[in-house]
Amino acid sequence: MNWTGRRLPRTEDPALLRGEGAFTADLAAGARAVRFLRSPYAAGRILSISAPDLPHGALLVTGADLEGVGPIRPELFRFNYRAISQPVLPRERVHFVGQPMAAVVAATPEEAEDIAEAVLLEIEPEDPVVTIDDALRPGALTLHPEAPGNLVVDGVIRHPGCEAAFARADCIVELTLRSGRQNATPMEARAGLAAYDRATGRIRLTASCQMPHMLRTGIATLLGMAEADLQVVAPDVGGGFGQKMALFPEYPLLVWLARRHRGSFCWVEDRNENLIASAHSREQRHHLRAAFAADGTLLGLEADILANTGAFSCYPTTCGVEPLMALAEYPGPYRLPTYAARARALATNTCPAAPYRGVSRPVVTFGLERLMDRAAAALGMDPVALRRRNLVTDFPHVTPTGLTLDQASYVEALDRAVAAADLPAFRARQEAARREGRYLGLGLAVFNERTGYGTPAFAARGMGIVPGYEVVDIAMTPAGEVEVRIGASPHGQGLRTTLAQLAADRLGLEPSQIRVIHGDTDRTPYGWGSFASRGAVIAGGATQLAADKLAARLRRAAARLLQAEPEAIALRDGAAWAGEASIPLTEVARRVHQRSEQLSDLDGFNLAETAQYDPGGTFSNACHIAEVEVDAETGHVRVHRFLVVEDAGRLLNPLIADGQVHGGVAQGIANALLEEVLYAADGNPLTGSLADYLPPSAAEIPPIEIIHLETESPETLTGAKGLGEGGAIGAPAAIANAISDALSPFGVDIAELPATPARIRALIRNAR
Amino acid sequence: MKCPPFDYHAPRSQAEALALLARHGEEGKILAGGQSLVPTMAFRLARPASLIDINRIAELDTCRAEANRLRIGALARHARFERPVVPGPTGALLARAAEHIAHAPIRTRGTFCGSLAHADPASEWCCIALALGAEMRVLREGGERLVPAADWFQAVFTTALGPDELLAEASLPILGPDWRCGFAEFNRRAGDFALAMAVTALRLDVAGHVAEARIALGGVAGTPVLAREAAASLLGAPPTPDRLRAAAALAAEGFEPTEDAQVPADYRRDLVRAMTRRALEGSLAA
Missing domain, CATH: 3.30.365.10 (Aldehyde oxidase/xanthine dehydrogenase, molybdopterin binding domain)
Structure with missing residues (x-):
């Protein structure tokens, strides 16, 4: 039976459709409610934050309380990146409307909101930098001293032949395009629940996130705590689209509260907070020039890419993610002989930018495909024919930015x-x-x-934290079911279904016998998560490799039991077969674990394997x-x-x-x-x-x-x-x-x- | 986005509700469908100290024809109007507009009179009330008064209703078969508040000439507004396409549009021109 390739209904769906999914807010019973007090000013100096008399049990936490807590400061070692810092809670300045300035803790969300309203904020406003043009204006407010002129990234690629291509072009098409700012708007907004375990002193952070392992590393680093004392769980997550990749200040604050006050603290973001203070994307302006020959052949492309990336740089991708994706991928699917481009990220007093489904490529494709239609009109050509003339047809093809198609x-x-x-x-x-x-x-x-894309692609960007690979641990239980533990963290992609299909085929089992376990740093190997269209390729590849290794062990054990050669063993229909003879895999599993005197000389006492995959x-x-x-x-x-x-x-x-x-x-x-x-x-x-x-x-x-x-x-x-x-x-x-x-x-x-x-x-x- | 604290009252009779209103005055607020009030409270833009929930008052749950008026009680929900509640142009116009009010779950809770009391500039019911000349029956402890629609709408979210008063009923004329009613609105997504709407009502005489004309615009200014000049321009002649187009152009120039980041004033006028013409043409097409 071949399960891969079939239109199998998703394993994930029945519980979600019955309303039995468990999202972070569903797990908050008994936790105290946290409300973030957010800056009402886009830019300003904090003079004071003071609360009236707090009711019994309520807390107000400000930046002054967070002695020793580090700022969020992702690194990029290329493209003139200026490392800028985002405090968990600011002490001196605010940088955008919606930035968390303080946290109020109370028994209920209603009470926390009542208290938050009564907190007095004294802020001396400054003239903010809001638009791309604001940021570029000489004499504009500088958000971060590390980034003069508000320039956080400045990447340049220039091929020597580009000017010559324009000089001999028959037709030059020029275009300035604007992409508005967007919010990924996941159905479930952000949410976090940090709980202190009195027995072990560990903290469990349940969070609506896409990268639980990275979140754990990031928070432990900021708080200076042992990473082993923090468990991060991504339960059911109601969509992310990239917005939930980042390490936001709200999460370390929750963990800080749980450690300091030895209790459970829950924050459930409301829609207004999500819209103004989670993460935005796509606010870009591109100026393009393309050179064409009279027959429609594309000769060269120039691009000037400006991205308004907001007040801070998102961890771990940095705010370079948008402009640099555009810089690297503008050639698209077309043969482009020469290319010259500059891509800048500009800091402004707006909500920080983060990846959102497509990351710049919606804007790049908008630019490139408008160019193609405009060029066709200018050349009097059929737009389909113009595209066909320039599309890459011979593979592999290396683009002018060094990518291999x-x-x-x-x-x-x-x-x-x-x-x-x-x-x-x-x-x-x-x-x-x-x-x-x-x-x-x-x-x-x-x-x-x-x-x-795996580690090499991310390493080429010069990231301080380089994601890429995925690791999969696979094991057969003594009763013959298979557990697949993945570092990736699906939140709507259906990986529990597809990975089970892949593993089932490799092991001669049915998908219902495969359990895919994800979203829990205590139960899964270190891995990166679900983003950048990588689950089926990378987590899928690692699952396939792990299942193959497990299958090899099952074949060796079955060969002994069937008195055949391992190469002669086939796994299908839940059994190991040597010609007509067979033994159920449940029996093989039982013997390996519970009659190990018969088999342990082969591969040891269990049926566990691990594999990793890191493709280009x-x-x-x-x-x-x-x-x-x-x-x-x-x-x-x-x-x-x-x-x-x-x-x-x-x-x-x-x-x-x-x-x-x-x-x-x-x-x-x-x-x-x-x-x-x-x-x-x-x-x-x-x-x-x-x-x-x-x-x-x-x-x-x-x-x-x-x-x-x-x-x-x-x-x-x-x-x-x-x-x-x-x-x-x-x-x-x-x-x-x-x-x-x-x-x-x-x-x-x-x-x-x-x-x-x-x-x-x-x-x-x-x-x- | 959690409501601030409030007291909650659930009177069983109109008299009890009026007594509570008299007691709480400015601090009290009537809760009917709650589809505007409760979100406004969640944003903490409204913070009444007391909510007076009238949903248990059976005498307010009415919608009946009487003496050539359609009398709509304070608990009649939007969904009730999805099919004509009276034969003829009035019922058909209400049904035509009802499908544009938000989404089905909201229509099953929100009320006609609640919309008039809330007076959102983009409310379909407010625009119709002004176009057809609705009359509001307002009660307070020991008193009652009638307010015509022309005096009802005062500013954005502001009406002639006093703090101790309850809008118990609104009535609309039941128009005869010589009337042609039209409705058109523009919004960016199905169910959104309209960026512009037009409600038109023309009475044709036996010669097919326009004998009476009413045009109201909604969603374009602080209150619904009458396009008097545009309506007057149609009188005494047959409603030809050219005359309808000219009237629509007059309507587009005859009001002070509200402006915001997404809707500049000249765009609002474009929409009024298009919606007025479409409402007029639609009313005559059948």
């Missing part, structure tokens, strides 16, 4: 998508609609997605096509159709793969049309509730058609490439191109996302 299907995906979209029929519909004053448009986006990375790819209708009177955009041709290599579970694509596309459509974090000029957030910050509802998302291609690549052990982010990467560009196509009679060109109705109306009005 492994076997993929860039042209095939484009062709399949264009055929499925039926362009001639669409153009006829578009023509007919225009005669009625209705504006239909079709837009496409071709892209690749670097996924499943593999690129999945896709082509997205969006069909939209723009209401020219209101600027409203309705997405009629969304088509995805996706190549993520071998699909371990197509049902889960489809779900990943659906979710990503929905977030991408929202990024293109709805979601934007806005600040007033004084640094006050204007989008502090879901009435102002607009995630999509089902009504705004069209049915999403998916066609899968499955290109084999030697770079991935399981055959799978990551696809967790692709939906979000391609959709904004496809939508922007579709709107531009729809409004081509007005000469409207979308260079800013989200393309809100007000912005679209302004473009139409100004075009007329």
